[in-house]
Structure formats: C-alpha cells, structure tokens
Amino acid sequence: MQHTEQPGRSTRIELPKSPTGIQGLDEVTTGGLPRGRTTLVVGRAGSGKTLLGMEFLVHGALEFGEPGVFVSFEETPGDLVQNVASLGYDLTDLQERNLLSIDHVEVSRNDIIETGEFDLEALFIRLGYAIDSIGAKRIVLDTIESLFSGLANTGILRAELRRLFFWLKDRGVTAVVTGESGEVTMTRHGLEEYISDCVILLDHRVDDQISTRRLRVVKYRGTVHGTNEYPFLIDETGISVLPITSTGLSHSVSNERVSSGVERLDAMLEGEGFYRGSTIMIAGTPGTGKSTFGAHFLNAACLRGDKCLYFSFEESPDQIVRNMRSVGIDLAPHIESGLLEIHSSRPTMYGLEMHLVMLLKEVRETQPRVVVIDPLSDLIAIGTPRDVKVMLTRLIDYLKMNGITTLFTHLIHTREKMAPSDLAVSSLIDTLIQLQDVESAGERNRGLYVLKSRGMGHSNQIREYLITGDGIELADVYVGPAGMFMGTARLVQEARERLEAEARREEIASRQRELERERTAVEARIAALQSEFAEQEETVRRLIAAESRRQSTIDAETRAIGKLRKADASDDVKMVRATRGEAGEER
Amino acid sequence: MTDTEKTAGEENGEEWILRLYVAGQTPKSLAAFANLKRICEEHLAGRYRIEVIDLLEHPQLARGDQIFAVPTLVRRLPQPLRKIIGDLSNTEKVLVGLDMRPGS
Numbered sequence: 001m002q003h004t005e006q007p008g009r010s011t012r013i014e015l016p017k018s019p020t021g022i023q024g025l026d027e028v029t030t031g032g033l034p035r036g037r038t039t040l041v042v043g044r045a046g047s048g049k050t051l052l053g054m055e056f057l058v059h060g061a062l063e064f065g066e067p068g069v070f071v072s073f074e075e076t077p078g079d080l081v082q083n084v085a086s087l088g089y090d091l092t093d094l095q096e097r098n099l100l101s102i103d104h105v106e107v108s109r110n111d112i113i114e115t116g117e118f119d120l121e122a123l124f125i126r127l128g129y130a131i132d133s134i135g136a137k138r139i140v141l142d143t144i145e146s147l148f149s150g151l152a153n154t155g156i157l158r159a160e161l162r163r164l165f166f167w168l169k170d171r172g173v174t175a176v177v178t179g180e181s182g183e184v185t186m187t188r189h190g191l192e193e194y195i196s197d198c199v200i201l202l203d204h205r206v207d208d209q210i211s212t213r214r215l216r217v218v219k220y221r222g223t224v225h226g227t228n229e230y231p232f233l234i235d236e237t238g239i240s241v242l243p244i245t246s247t248g249l250s251h252s253v254s255n256e257r258v259s260s261g262v263e264r265l266d267a268m269l270e271g272e273g274f275y276r277g278s279t280i281m282i283a284g285t286p287g288t289g290k291s292t293f294g295a296h297f298l299n300a301a302c303l304r305g306d307k308c309l310y311f312s313f314e315e316s317p318d319q320i321v322r323n324m325r326s327v328g329i330d331l332a333p334h335i336e337s338g339l340l341e342i343h344s345s346r347p348t349m350y351g352l353e354m355h356l357v358m359l360l361k362e363v364r365e366t367q368p369r370v371v372v373i374d375p376l377s378d379l380i381a382i383g384t385p386r387d388v389k390v391m392l393t394r395l396i397d398y399l400k401m402n403g404i405t406t407l408f409t410h411l412i413h414t415r416e417k418m419a420p421s422d423l424a425v426s427s428l429i430d431t432l433i434q435l436q437d438v439e440s441a442g443e444r445n446r447g448l449y450v451l452k453s454r455g456m457g458h459s460n461q462i463r464e465y466l467i468t469g470d471g472i473e474l475a476d477v478y479v480g481p482a483g484m485f486m487g488t489a490r491l492v493q494e495a496r497e498r499l500e501a502e503a504r505r506e507e508i509a510s511r512q513r514e515l516e517r518e519r520t521a522v523e524a525r526i527a528a529l530q531s532e533f534a535e536q537e538e539t540v541r542r543l544i545a546a547e548s549r550r551q552s553t554i555d556a557e558t559r560a561i562g563k564l565r566k567a568d569a570s571d572d573v574k575m576v577r578a579t580r581g582e583a584g585e586e587r
Numbered sequence: 588m589t590d591t592e593k594t595a596g597e598e599n600g601e602e603w604i605l606r607l608y609v610a611g612q613t614p615k616s617l618a619a620f621a622n623l624k625r626i627c628e629e630h631l632a633g634r635y636r637i638e639v640i641d642l643l644e645h646p647q648l649a650r651g652d653q654i655f656a657v658p659t660l661v662r663r664l665p666q667p668l669r670k671i672i673g674d675l676s677n678t679e680k681v682l683v684g685l686d687m688r689p690g691s
Contacts, residue, residue: 117676
C-alpha cells in the first residue's frame with residue numbers, strides 16, 4: 001500500500017476500499033473507507049458518529065459479506081440494539097448469525113484506581129478475541145476517547161493508543177474510530193495525531209433555528225475525494241449524504257425536445273418546446289400562474305408517459321389537484337397511474353440542504369424524467385445567497401447528469417427586474433421564462449416573454465396570456481404606438497381596429513358608388529351620342545335612299561329610251577353604263 | 588463504604604477473593620503479583636485467595652469483569668467489586684483502593 005502514497009509514480013494503483021453502503025458517502029469517498037486502515041470520524045455529541053459506525057458494520061455484514069465488531073465505550077449493547085431497531089436493523093439477528101459482535105467496554109473512573117505501570121493489552125486481547133470469534137473484517141471503536149475519562153495516566157494511554165492503531169492495521173481490519181470534537185484540536189484528545197489515513201468530520205449546525213447536518217472528508221490519504229461539506233440526513237432509513245461529488249459540466253446533452261404543455265408557448269420556442277434534460281425556470285410575480293405553467297408541463301410529460309416528480313412547498317397534493325382541475329388540468333389520473341408523484345412540505349421544516357438531500361433521495365429512488373420544484377424561491381429564502389448558489393449548482397448538476405428535465409417556478413417581487421440573488425441563480429438556468437403583471441388603464445394583465453433559452457432561436461415577443469377554464473392560453477399580439485395592448489386595452493384596440501376596418505369598408509363602398517354614378521353618367525352620355533348619331537345616320541340613309549331612287553328612275557328612263565331606239569339588250573346595258581359614265585363625266 | 592462494614596469484615600475474618608488479570612509473564616504482571624502477595628500477607632494473612640488469570644490463555648474472561656488494562660486487580664469479595672489498574676507499586680493506593688486501612 002506504500003506505493004499509493006508516493007507521488008509521481010507512473011502506474012496508479014487504486015487504494016483498496018471498503019464500501020460503507022451509506023447512501024452518498026461512498027460517492028464522496030470514491031468507493032468507501034480505506035481497506036485495512038483506520039478512519040477517524042469526528043463530531044459533537046449527537047452528530048451521528050455512532051450511527052455512521054453502526055451502518056458501516058451492518059451494510060458490511062449484509063451487503064459486502066464482511067462481519068464486524070462494534071466496540072462501544074459508551075452505550076450498552078441493549079441501547080445500541082434498540083437505537084438502530086427504528087432504522088430497521090435487527091442487530092440481535094446479526095449477532096445470532098455471527099455477522100456482528102457487540103462488545104461494551106465500560107470505563108468509569110469512579111470504581112477504577114490506578115497504581116503504577118499498566119498497559120491496554122487486555123483491550124487488545126478483547127478486540128482480538130471478538131474479531132477472531134466471527135472472522136470480522138470491520139471494527140468500530142465508539143468512542144475510544146472514553147478511555148481518557150477513565151484513566152488518569154494519559155502518558156501511558158497515548159502510547160497505548162498509538163500501539164492500538166498500529167495493531168489494528170496489523171490485523172488488517174478496516175476500522176472506524178469515533179472521537180468527540182475538541183475546542184483546540186480536532187478531537188478533544190487529539191486522536192487525529194494517530195490516524196493519518198482518513199478523517200471524516202461530522203457537523204451539526206443550527207442556523208436561524210434550522211439544523212443542518214454536514215459531513216466533510218478532511219483528509220483521505222492516497223485517494224481523490226470530495227473536499228466540500230456535504231449535507232447529510234438521518235431519517236428512517238439511516239444516513240444519506242447529498243451525493244454530489246463533482247460539479248463538473250460534463251453531462252451529455254439531448255437534442256430531443258419536450259413540450260411545455262402550452263401549445264402557443266412551444267411556438268415561441270421554435271415550435272418545439274424545451275430541450276430534454278434542460279433546466280427551465282418560470283419566474284414571475286405573485287399570481288401570475290407559475291404553478292399552472294408547471295402543471296401544464298407535468299400534464300404534457302405524463303401524457304408522453306414520462307415519470308414525474310412534483311415538489312411543492314406551498315400546497316398540499318390534494319389542493320394542487322383541485323386547483324389545477326379548476327383551470328382544466330386534471331392531474332388525478334396521472335397520480336393514480338403512478339406517473340406523477342407529488343411531495344409537499346413546508347420550506348421552514350428543514351434547512352436548505354436537508355430539503356435538497358430529501359429531494360435528491362426521492363429523485364434517486366423514483367428515477368423520474370421530469371422534476372418540477374414549486375417554487376424554488378421558498379428554498380432560497382431559507383439559505384444565504386452563497387449557500388443557495390452552491391447547493392443549487394449541485395442540485396442542477398445532479399439532475400442534468402441524470403438527464404432529468406427540471407422546471408423551477410420562482411417567485412419574484414420586483415416587477416421590472418429580477419433581484420440580484422435571483423440573477424445569481426438564473427445563470428444556472430437554460431430556459432428562463434418571465435411572467436409579469438402589466439398594470440395599465442386600471443387593470444392587471446399577465447404577460448410573458450422568453451428571457452433566454454440556450455441553444456434555440458426563441459421568440460422575443462411579449463405575449464399576453466389568459467388563465468382560462470381550459471388552462472393557459474396565449475392571446476394574439478396587439479402592439480400599438482404606446483406599446484403592447486393587454487386586457488381591455490387589447491379589446492379596445494381590437495374594437496378600434498374593427499371600427500377602422502369598417503370605416504375603410506365604408507369608404508370603399510362609397511368610392512364604388514361614385515364610380516358607379518360616373519359610369520352611369522358616362523353611359524348616359526354615350527347613349528345620347530349614340531342616339532344623335534343614329535338620327536344622323538337615319539337622315540343620311542334616307543338621303544342615300546332618295547338619291548338611289550332618283551338614279552333608278554333615271555336608269556329606267558334611259559332603258560326606256562334605249563328600248564325606244566331598239567338597242568341590243570346587252571348594248572342597252574353598255575349603253576346604260578356608258579350613259580351613266582358619260583352622265584357622271586358630264587356632271 | 589462505611590467504617591462499620593469494614594471493621595465487621597475484618598473482625599469476622601471474612602475471606603477475601605482477589606483476582607489478578609495479566610497478559611503473559613511480563614515484568615509488570617510479575618511485579619503486580621509480587622506486590623499483591625506482599626500486601627495481602629501483611630494485611631490479610633490467612634484470609635485471602637488470589638486468582639491469577641492470564642488473558643492470553645483465557646481471552647473470553649476479559650469481558651466479564653470489564654477488563655481493558657493489565658495488570659488489573661479485582662476484588663471479588665467482599666462486595667462491592669473494586670478494581671485497581673497497574674503494577675500495584677504504590678501500597679498506600681492499593682490499600683485505599685481495596686478499602687484496607689494500613690495498620691489495622
């Protein structure tokens with residue numbers, strides 16, 4: 001094992017590890033505690049040291065086939081069995097199956113008198129006996145510091161502790177030693193001097209009457225580990241650590257699109273909606289229908305067949321179902337089919353980290369594809385801005401890495417701009433849709449716009465939307481010289497436009513009538529001219545007819561003369577012609 | 588512990604059972620045994636019994652009397668149980684620890 005401690009080696013051999021089986025801790029320590037070595041777990045009273053140790057043994061026995069010895073210097077075996085029974089661990093059964101051995105070392109200064117030299121060989125013998133009796137691979141000493149209160153000769157004690165840790169290493173068991181936090185040194189009696197492989201610090205802080213447990217791996221020789229403080233939770237299933245070890249941006253992205261559940265909102269997002277796996281925020285002032293947008297999104301997701309988790313910090317599940325039904329969104333069938341799970345809790349019930357730990361626990365257990373958190377601002381309100389940013393970064397990274405599409409609703413109070421803290425959060429958001437009231441002409445209307453949407457060409461329009469009995473409907477856009485028209489102003493504008501159109505139609509009609517009149521007038525004139533012309537034509541025709549009659553008379557007379565002169569018929573004709581010609585010439 | 592009890596015990600010549608836990612024949616354990624023997628001879632002559640338990644041979648016995656250090660002397664009788672840790676080199680302390688006043 002020496003090799004891992006030497007930097008600069010070209011071949012990296014992973015330090016062998018013993019998984020703790022504790023939710024999240026193995027991720028923080030990239031695999032568990034150093035196998036065959038001693039880990040120091042430091043914390044104040046009630047910080048969860050004993051439980052961590054016990055879980056390490058129970059999981060080891062049940063899941064990893066490694067029996068363990070629990071050496072308690074404080075609690076009696078009876079108390080221990082009882083304490084963890086509430087977590088569903090049956091220690092008596094484990095003891096009967098030789099998977100666990102509990103030894104209670106009672107150290108009480110009252111009935112112990114020291115005189116002269118001594119050593120702790122008896123303790124070693126006891127531990128060795130317990131280890132051998134069940135073939136233990138793991139051991140927990142909780143808390144060995146009790147020896148300091150029982151023995152006055154700390155010189156001997158320190159030397160013996162040093163020997164004990166070497167001995168444990170020699171035995172090859174993976175050990176957990178707990179210690180009380182001290183004022184000056186990390187542990188009250190400086191145990192950290194003897195244990196150099198792995199040190200885990202448990203903290204239990206109360207800020208603003210809200211308590212938060214935190215875990216930090218102070219040192220872990222020879223391995224990469226998360227150095228941050230990780231919040232953890234002790235609940236009915238034991239310890240779970242908020243498991244986010246990396247805040248890297250290495251998640252793969254999806255090109256798949258998912259509907260927002262509001263058709264015309266999708267239209268504003270290239271007609272396709274959000275990217276799957278992206279983080280969406282619906283930010284708005286009170287009463288702008290943030291939750292309704294969330295419900296639309298959930299409804300659409302459930303109809304697609306996506307598993308959804310809805311975390312509400314304001315309403316109970318029943319209330320949500322009822323209220324959403326009033327706007328035409330029925331979530332009840334989705335709850336019945338198991339696609340939708342609603343979790344409601346008061347934001348002030350726990351600290352920010354606790355909420356996130358529980359949230360992630362649910363996410364891990366349920367494996368949803370869509371998560372809605374309503375509203376995020378309630379979580380933000382219970383932490384400092386710095387904490388919030390850190391925690392949310394971890395949360396969002398976790399959700400992203402798992403390809404979960406997340407929609408946060410977010411309450412903002414300023415009408416015009418987002419508060420600075422909100423902006424800090426908004427940098428983590430892919431698609432930010434802002435809802436706002438528009439007050440004008442004595443009424444309040446709702447408008448939305450896509451403030452940003454990474455990776456798509458989104459609409460830049462401010463759209464009015466209505467919350468109707470059929471859900472959210474985006475209204476048509478009316479933009480006038482004074483800006484956007486909403487509510488009755490929009491109706492007035494619509495009416496005005498109708499009037500204007502009417503007027504235009506009137507105008508056209510009157511023009512048409514005028515044209516018609518003109519046409520009639522022109523036609524009348526044409527008719528008059530035509531009749532005048534017809535008259536003239538008639539006169540001319542009559543004249544022509546009269547002339548023709550006269551000519552035929554003349555011809556007849558000529559023929560008669562020809563007859564009288566006994567002229568050939570054809571000659572007659574010629575003659576007539578000639579005569580006519582002559583006559584013409586003569587004339 | 589009251590004076591009357593103690594006096595009664597000594598006057599009755601009640602038997603003392605002392606158990607000395609050791610781990611092998613170390614100088615400390617040998618010294619402890621020698622010291623104990625001497626003290627008993629001086630103060631409890633004829634009415635004491637010393638059991639020496641070597642934990643290397645009987646590791647399972649450490650648990651019963653809550654032994655974690657060696658040498659440890661346990662006064663089994665008379666009641667109540669008393670424990671003295673160390674090589675018993677300070678006779679004064681041993682006498683106080685065992686509730687035996689010197690010179691009685």
